[in-house]
Amino acid sequence: MNRSDFGEDFCWGVSTAAYQIEGGITADGKGPSIWDVFTQKKNKIFGGHNGNIACDYYNKFTEDIYLIYQLKIPHYRFSIAWSRIFPEGVGRINYKGIDFYNKVINLCLELDIEPWITLYHWDLPEELQKKGGWTNRDVIQWFSNYVSCCVQHFGDRVSNWIVLNEPMVFTGAGYFLGVHAPGKKGLNNFLSAVHHAALCQSAGGNIIKSLQTSSNVGTSFSHSHVEPYRQEDEKDQKAAVRVDALLNRLFLEPVLGMGYPIDDLPILKRMEKHIKGNDMQDLHFKMDFTGLQVYTRELIQHDFWMPFVQARLIKASDRFVHHTIMNWEVHPNSIYEAIKKFNQYEGINKIIITENGAAFDDFFYGESIIDDLRKDYIKSHLKKLLKAKEEGFKVNGYFIWTLTDNFEWAEGYKPKFGLIHVDFNTQKRTIKDSGKWYRDFLSSAGL
Ligand code: BGC
Numbered sequence: 001m002n003r004s005d006f007g008e009d010f011c012w013g014v015s016t017a018a019y020q021i022e023g024g025i026t027a028d029g030k031g032p033s034i035w036d037v038f039t040q041k042k043n044k045i046f047g048g049h050n051g052n053i054a055c056d057y058y059n060k061f062t063e064d065i066y067l068i069y070q071l072k073i074p075h076y077r078f079s080i081a082w083s084r085i086f087p088e089g090v091g092r093i094n095y096k097g098i099d100f101y102n103k104v105i106n107l108c109l110e111l112d113i114e115p116w117i118t119l120y121h122w123d124l125p126e127e128l129q130k131k132g133g134w135t136n137r138d139v140i141q142w143f144s145n146y147v148s149c150c151v152q153h154f155g156d157r158v159s160n161w162i163v164l165n166e167p168m169v170f171t172g173a174g175y176f177l178g179v180h181a182p183g184k185k186g187l188n189n190f191l192s193a194v195h196h197a198a199l200c201q202s203a204g205g206n207i208i209k210s211l212q213t214s215s216n217v218g219t220s221f222s223h224s225h226v227e228p229y230r231q232e233d234e235k236d237q238k239a240a241v242r243v244d245a246l247l248n249r250l251f252l253e254p255v256l257g258m259g260y261p262i263d264d265l266p267i268l269k270r271m272e273k274h275i276k277g278n279d280m281q282d283l284h285f286k287m288d289f290t291g292l293q294v295y296t297r298e299l300i301q302h303d304f305w306m307p308f309v310q311a312r313l314i315k316a317s318d319r320f321v322h323h324t325i326m327n328w329e330v331h332p333n334s335i336y337e338a339i340k341k342f343n344q345y346e347g348i349n350k351i352i353i354t355e356n357g358a359a360f361d362d363f364f365y366g367e368s369i370i371d372d373l374r375k376d377y378i379k380s381h382l383k384k385l386l387k388a389k390e391e392g393f394k395v396n397g398y399f400i401w402t403l404t405d406n407f408e409w410a411e412g413y414k415p416k417f418g419l420i421h422v423d424f425n426t427q428k429r430t431i432k433d434s435g436k437w438y439r440d441f442l443s444s445a446g447l
Contacts, residue, residue, distance in 0.1 A: 001379070001382065001383060001386060002441075002444060003441055003442055003443075003444045004444060005386055006385075006386060006389065006398075007389075009396065010396060010397060010398070011074070011075050011114075011352060011396060011397030011398070011399075012073060012074055012075060012397070012398060012399075012442055013073060013074070013075030013076060013077055013114075013116065013397065013398070013399035013400070014068060014071075014073050014075075014076060014077070014399055014400050014401075014402065014403045014419065015077040015078075015118075015354060015355050015399045015400070015401050015402055015403075016057075016076075016077070016078045016079070016402055016403050016404075016406070017078070017079045017118065017121035017122070017165065018078070018079045018080060018081035018084075018121060018123060019033065019035045019051045019054075019081065019121070019122065019123040019407065020051065020054060020055075020121075020402075020406040020407045020408070020409075021054050021055040021057040021064075021403075021404065021406045021407070022051070022054060022055075022057045022058045022081060023051065023052060023053040023054040023055065023056045023057065023058050023059075024056070024058030024059065025051065025052050027058055028084075028094070028096035028097065028099075028100065029084075029087055029094040029096050029097065030081065030083055030084045030087060030094065030097060031083035031084075031086070031087025031088055031089070031094075031125055031126065031127065032083060032125070032126040032127075033081065033082070033083045033123035033124060033125055033126055033181075034122075034123065034124045034125075034126055034129045034133065034174075034181035034182040035051060035122065035123050035181045036050075036051070036052075036126065037126050037129075037181065037182070038180070038181030038182060038183055039051060039052075039181075041183065044179075044183065044410065045409075045410055045411075045412050046410065046411050046412035046414050047412045047413070047414070048412075049407065049412030049413050050407070051407040053424075054406060054407045055404050055405075055406055055422050055427070056427050057404075058100070060427065061103070061104055061107070062107060063429065064403060064404065064429070065104070065107045065108060065111065065113065066111070067403070067404075067420060067429060067431070068108075068111075068113055068403065069111040069112075069113060070431075070439070071419065071431070071435055071438060071439040071442070072439050072442045072443055073113070073438070073439075073442060074112070074113060074114060074442075075113070075114045075116060075160075075397070075399065076108055076113045076114070076115055076116065077115075077116035077117075077118060077160075077162065077354060077399050078104065078115070078116075078117065078118065079117070079118035079119070079120070079121035079123075079165065080101055080117060080118070080119060080150055081097070081123050082119075082120065082123060082124065082125050082146055083123065083125035083126070083127075084096075084097030084100065084101075085097045085098060085101075085146065085149060085150065086125060086145075086146060086149070087125070087127075088125065088127040089124075089125030089127045089128035089142055089146075090128070090141075090142050090145055090146075093149060098153050101153075101154060102153070102154070105154060105157050105158055106157070109157060114160065115157070115158050115160065116158075116160040116161075116162065116399075117150065117154065117158050117160065117161055117162065118162040118164075118165050118220070119146070119147055119150060119161065119162065119163055119164070119204060120143070120163070120164050120165060120200075120204075121165040122165065122169075122170045122174070122180070122181070122409075123181075124181075124182070128142055129182045133175075133182055133184075133193070134170075134171065134174075134175060134192075134193035134196050134197055135175065135184070135189050135192040135193050135196070136196070137192075137196055137274075137276075139196050139197075139200065140196060140199050140200055140203055143200045143203065143204060144200075144203050144204065144207055147163070147203075147204045147207045147208065148207055148211065151207065151208050151211040151212055151215075152211065155208075155211060155212045155215070159212065159214055159215050159216050160215075160216045161208050161215060161216070161217045161218070162218055162219055162220050162291055162354060163200070163201055163204035163205050163208075163217065163218070163219040164197060164200065164201050164204070164219050164220065164251075165220050166220055166221065166222040166293060167194070167197040167198065167201065167219075167221075167251045168221070168222050168246075168247060168248075168250055168251055169222050170197070171190060171193040171194045171197055172190065173410075174193070175189040175190045175193040176189065176190035179410050180409060180410060187267070187270065187308065188270075191268075191270055191271045191274060192274045194250065194251075194271065195271055195274040195275060195279070196274075197251070198251055198254045198255070198283050199279060199282060199283060201219050201251065201254075201255050201283075201285065202254075202255055202282060202283055202284060202285035203282070204219075205217050205219070205255075205285040205286075205287065206285060215288070216288045216289065217287060217288050217289075218287045218288055218289040218290055218291050218350075218352065218354075219251075219255065219287065219290075219291060220291030220292070220293055220354045220355070221248070221251060221252050221290065221291065221292060221293065222247070222248075222293050223247075223248050223292055223293065223294050223338045223341075223342075224247055224248065224294075224295070224296055224297055224298045224334065225294075225296075225297040225298070225331070225333070225334035225337040225338055226240050226243050226244040226247065226248065226297065226298050226299075226300055227240060227297060227298075227299055227300070228240040228299070228300055228301075229299040229300055229301040229314050230301070233302070235302035236300060236301055236302050238302070239300045239301065239302040239303070239309070239310060239311035240300040240311070241264050242264060242265050242309050242310070242311055243298065243300045243309060243311050243313075244264075245261040245264040245265035245268075246265055246309060247298070248341075249261040249264075250265075250268075252290075252342075252345070254280075254283035254284070255283060255284065255285050255287065256284070256345055256346075256347035256348070257283070257284035257347065258347075259280060259283070265309070267308045267309070286347070287347075287348075287349075288349070288350065289349070289350040289351065289352050289396070289397075290342060290348045290350065290351050290352070291352055291353075291354035291355075292338055292339070292342060292351055292352070292353050292354065293353070293354055293355035293356070293401075294334055294335045294338050294353060294355075294356050294381075295326075295328050295334075295355075295356065295357075295358070296316070296324075296328035296329050296330070296331055296334060297329055297331040297333075297334040297337075298313045299313070299314045299319065300312070300313060300314070301313075301314055315327055316328060316329035324358045324359045324360055324373075324377075324415075325359040325360060325361065325414065325415040325416075326359050326411070326415055328358075330358070330377055330380075332377075332380040332381045332383065332384045333384055335353065335356065335381045335384045335385055335388075336384040336385070336387055336388045339351060339353075339385065339388040339393050339394075339395045340388060340393055343393045343394055348394070349394070350394060350396050351394050351395045351396060352395075352396055352397035352398075352399070353385065353395065353397060353398045353399060354397075354399050355399060355400075355401040355402075356378070356381050356398065356399075356400065356401060357374070357377070357378065357400050357401035357402060357417050358373070358374050358377040358378070358417065359408070359415030359416055359417045360373040360374050360377075360416070361416070362374075362416060362421060362432060367430075368433065369421050369430055369431075369432040369433060370432075370433050371432045371433055371434045372433070374419075374432070374434040375433060375434045375437050378400060378434065378437075378438070379437075382398065385398060400419060400438065401417055402417045402418055402419070403418060403419060403420055404418040404419075404420045404421075404422045404429060405417065405418035405420070405421055405422045405424075406418065406422070418432065418435075419431070419432055419434050419435035419438055420432060420435050
């Protein structure tokens with residue numbers, strides 16, 4: 001397997017997200033986000049960790065972007081912290097926040113690294129959460145205003161935009177399970193957050209297109225390949241269909257103009273009370289590309305007692321299969337299955353894997369950091385991606401999650417996904433073997 005096997009126009013990249021790396025949570029006028037507040041609550045985050053300093057990227061972005069350059073990675077996806085630009089979420093613009101991202105973008109361009117901006121990677125301004133956050137329909141207005149501002153200030157140099165990162169995860173974990181910020185629970189919170197986020201997905205896309213006709217706009221969907229736990233069991237099969245509708249189709253199908261997958265997940269009928277006027281048409285947006293984020297597969301068992309879906313996931317550790325520190329099964333074929341499935345949708349023209357990667361422990365050997373499991377994970381997924389491509393399925397890019405070890409949400413700093421190790425006491429960066437491998441692969445040395 002060589003880089004050239006994927007074709008000349010294939011985008012190779014690496015992804016990061018603001019809250020997970022930046023730190024500087026009050027620097028230069030930044031307002032608080034829901035993650036700044038959530039991480040202060042007791043027993044929410046592993047070890048009581050938070051993103052107050054994280055990788056100190058706010059001060060060290062130059063070093064990190066130079067590392068991307070050194071690794072020869074041509075595309076860099078990062079997110080904007082909404083509350084750096086609008087400390088209160090709307091109204092007053094903080095020009096120091098704009099300056100920061102201008103410096104990031106300019107350095108990328110200077111080094112010939114193509115910037116990809118994610119507009120929302122989960123860090124809603126806290127002032128907006130005080131008004132209900134994603135459960136308040138006004139979020140469409142707040143978000144539209146923020147998106148216009150970003151395009152106006154950065155659109156002269158950036159043309160690749162990801163509107164939302166994994167809306168299913170931030171609504172599900174943040175507004176249904178309460179395990180991510182803002183820690184809300186319950187079906188009503190969840191369904192209203194889902195509908196408003198889905199409307200923002202299309203509203204954001206339309207705004208970018210109207211301000212920048214040459215833009216390349218998409219949004220990123222989490223996707224876990226879903227299978228019944230007992231392949232032949234009819235109840236497990238039906239449970240798997242419901243979970244697939246919830247995890248993988250809930251945000252994708254409305255943006256394609258197909259509405260919500262109510263037939264396969266009847267609980268979604270309760271969304272009706274949040275749907276107004278032309279909403280169902282307004283959910284539709286013609287994406288230039290579809291971002292697909294794949295990490296694992298889930299096996300699903302029917303469970304009568306589980307509210308709303310009557311299904312449960314069987315953890316990888318309980319199945320005794322090879323898994324990462326996140327307890328996610330290592331299952332490379334999932335990327336192939338996801339690409340194949342997305343290819344079956346008529347409205348999808350271009351697929352970019354905007355995240356794929358793995359958390360494993362690293363081993364220090366002299367000056368080297370050995371992380372063969374991560375390297376093998378990436379290679380095995382790339383092989384399956386290539387198989388999909390060779391069979392004629394559309395797939396045009398691959399971004400590794402992630403550049404440096406960072407703050408992994410509710411799991412704190414424990415799981416390490418980076419191609420680059422960070423010593424969080426000294427902020428020293430060391431390229432791991434996986435990073436060196438990616439560099440060599442991108443230099444076309446192959447496997
Ligand atoms: C998210 C990242 C996260 C990664 C690993 C994705 O769900 O976009 O922010 O760190 O997966 O959990």
